[in-house]
Amino acid sequence: MSLTLWFHPLSSFCHKVLVALYDAGIAFTPRHVNPGDPADRAALAGMSPLGKMPVLQDHGRDAVICETSLIIAYLARHDPGARRLLPADPDQAMQAHVWDRVFDMHVQGAMQPVVNARLFMDPSAEPAVTAFAHRELDRAYAAADRHLAGRDWLAGDFGLADCAALPALFYAGILHPFAAHPHLSSYFERLIARPSAARVLDEARPVLDMFPFAEKIPARFR
Numbered sequence: 001m002s003l004t005l006w007f008h009p010l011s012s013f014c015h016k017v018l019v020a021l022y023d024a025g026i027a028f029t030p031r032h033v034n035p036g037d038p039a040d041r042a043a044l045a046g047m048s049p050l051g052k053m054p055v056l057q058d059h060g061r062d063a064v065i066c067e068t069s070l071i072i073a074y075l076a077r078h079d080p081g082a083r084r085l086l087p088a089d090p091d092q093a094m095q096a097h098v099w100d101r102v103f104d105m106h107v108q109g110a111m112q113p114v115v116n117a118r119l120f121m122d123p124s125a126e127p128a129v130t131a132f133a134h135r136e137l138d139r140a141y142a143a144a145d146r147h148l149a150g151r152d153w154l155a156g157d158f159g160l161a162d163c164a165a166l167p168a169l170f171y172a173g174i175l176h177p178f179a180a181h182p183h184l185s186s187y188f189e190r191l192i193a194r195p196s197a198a199r200v201l202d203e204a205r206p207v208l209d210m211f212p213f214a215e216k217i218p219a220r221f222r
């Protein structure tokens with residue numbers, strides 16, 4: 001396959017796909033998006049319904065794929081090297097999809113309003129948004145902690161759901177730490193020790209100052 005990934009190194013959803021590509025050893029051409037460049041924004045708007053990153057171009061099949069879970073499923077279907085990202089058995093794959101959804105929607109989805117409040121809302125909105133987000137995160141952390149007892153990865157071998165968990169836990173953990181959840185905490189340590197995930201976090205280092213809560217990022221990631 002001849003692939004190009006449109007991405008930004010700070011973007012959590014881009015991290016999810018980068019982990020998948022690195023972990024499966026799939027070659028691709030990185031295309032760094034400059035969100036301040038109208039030409040880049042127009043290019044993304046032409047490839048994804050809401051103009052969001054990441055976007056994968058498969059030049060050999062003349063295909064454009066957006067939405068991270070679908071990008072990873074596409075890689076698992078079309079690149080044999082990527083099969084392990086999603087189990088071939090549909091029932092096992094369902095488990096991977098469930099936990100992929102939990103981390104995208106209930107961890108990243110709970111955390112993002114806190115960032116949005118800081119960036120886009122009146123400062124008076126932030127305490128209520130943050131308090132609600134912490135409640136939602138506590139609920140998701142507790143569910144993941146229960147699920148991870150006795151498991152190394154979220155759904156069988158390392159795959160789709162773990163790719164989703166890396167950026168979700170990285171950013172949510174900065175805003176609302178999960179140290180009180182022992183299985184989730186040891187899972188996160190396992191995750192960041194994986195070479196694919198470590199590489200993504202390492203490549204993000206130069207841009208982490210752009211994160212609105214950069215001062216809260218633990219020193220080991222800076």
Ligand SMILES: N[C@@H](CCC(=O)N[C@@H](CS)C(=O)NCC(=O)O)C(=O)O
Binds near residue numbers: 011052066067069
């Ligand atoms: N559900 C989408 C979410 C993608 C997303 O929210 N991307 C963010 C970067 S992390 C983005 O492009 N933000 C820019 C914008 O909203 O204009 C996916 O899984 O790909």
